[in-house]
Amino acid sequence: MSTRRDFLKSSVLASSLLFVPRFLHALDRGGVPGLRDGSGRRLVVVQLGGGNDGLNTIVPYRNDLYYQARPTLALREQVGLHKLEKDLGLHPAMTRLKALYDEGHVAVLNSVGYPNPDRSHFRSMDIWHTASASDEYLSSGWLGRYLDASCTGCTTGHTGIEVDDTLSLAMKGNSRKGLALKNPQKLRQATQNRLLAQVSRESANTGIGELDYLYKTLAETASSAEFLYEKAKVYRSAVTYPDTEFARSLKTTAELINSGLDTRVYYTSLTGFDTHVRQQEQQGKLLGDLSDGLGAFVQDLQRGGQFDSTLVLVFSEFGRRVSQNASNGTDHGTANNVLLIGGKLRRPGVVNNAPDLANLDEGDLRYQVDFRSVYAAVLGDWLQADAGTILGTGPAPISGLV
Template structure:
């Protein structure tokens, strides 16, 4: 087994108790958890969220002409400002925006968009061009440079599967399904002697660091509690775990999770309303929890999807499209609506044309929240102004 494959195995835990023999702990432990107060939480909406029914151009008659079956009625739109407003399922998003804690970035996308879920997610997760293929994720590349040595909890992915965004040359992130069950223990029957084999010692060093990661997670959970009652949903549970880890001073720089259900080809009014409600309730609980802990200014929440939907409905839903809004909550963002309202008269084969490249948003986050030069990981797009 080569080092890279071993790192992939040691960097991922989806719950349960991992048994490691003692010889894998023999290299010792160096307390190398990242210090610093700010962190970024990413919530990925899988399936392609319909941006036009999320942040709605209710004053544009073309919206209703092109969406006679699924358009959200004007009197149901909330948080209205400058001809735009939120889906009624996002009542707390609207409140956070009006309170100055949520920014909307309109018409986000990239040149030559790809309408495949898997490829477009890959583009967003690696920050590549549409025809460029990169093995490491943009956050993984950031952590490779930021972490001076292997730091297994520099990034935390709350999910059942790994996320390409966090993949780097070194395993500086861990995928955990249930942090409460993520415990590493020793097998006392194994020897603790070091070998004369550099590769084996390398394995021992990595495993020791993973053990440290488990210890740090358990310490953070012990030092924190939930201040509020979260909704009973998968996303809410993941965000509750994140709040516990942040309040427990785990000091991870990046947290990541996802929500499925946004591929709304059919029955969109009902299905989209359900997933937006889950998103709204979970995120607002997380925001409230952090706010009560006086941490919301240190935590930046980024909500995005791999693409939007086509402008015209298909009768009962929408098909794969291109540009869509992103939302940024907390982190002392300016609470602005950035960009122009969607242009429904100038379409690209029925799709919205993007105005803001998603990598410009990444650049702003790296510069302003992670204090890192985006050019060091190959992001050359101009930093989005007005977000922080």
């Protein structure tokens, strides 16, 4: 008992691992049917934190109203825009994404949002994470509820992984949660702590509910970490990735996927898009990082034969206002574009019309597509789940998208 007491008093790891779900150790007893043989599908979500400026990502380069609203910030055709359809162009820094677009692997959804939009980073991100209405507050995420619904009563670890230090609300269900980790090696190193290793080998029967849960969680986390570490060694990427934190998270994701890990949902993020000041340089660098990272990631999945069974969804919590501000930047706006990337898209290209700059809502874009209809399509048509159970009553899914 002294070992346990010492551990609880001294180890920071104990407090953090209280929030690690009991989930992965069951994978080595069979895993989730359907993925191991390559016939299943998985989703990779990329979150652009801070509110990416969609108008300077998917650029309406033939719209005079765009240039009137942004006299110095607008991107003109001659700067090297990558032309798409419907008089839209991709930001010049996104060369690798344009190559994927030309191959039929990218779908662009314009003006995605929701009624009565919120311009707070935190509240709007919560809405996207939980798939709630703007006046509704939920404690579980849309992907977490997918994990809940997809394995009711089963013993296998039907889970999601977020390649980060913390777990997003989107990945937290009512009974199941994803796991946050930077990479399997670091997770395993954390569980090699001497006190943790000793505690995880001891009986968890303390008679105290909270301690029982802690010790059982610690033991299962150590088992999960070892399993992930061994599984990740199956495949080592030979693809050259950019030297960025975002690209490293995608490389970890690709290695787990190509190693045959039976995980349906992955989540990662790229931050820094809150471009109130001097937007052009900051956003250009970030969009280049996004494009180059995704280009390497797709190449990696193609080499491993996993691209056709993978769908990537790229979103941000809101777009920016149509008019630039006095600091050569943009302020918090509303509707934005969403990108889908995959080897088996049913509707690649620009899916819907460009934003209507002649019909604004107090200077902001009006949404054309409710983001929950995108989620419903991804859940129902791609992951083959019951979107209604997960999302509740809401807009119908976009048909024929994925």
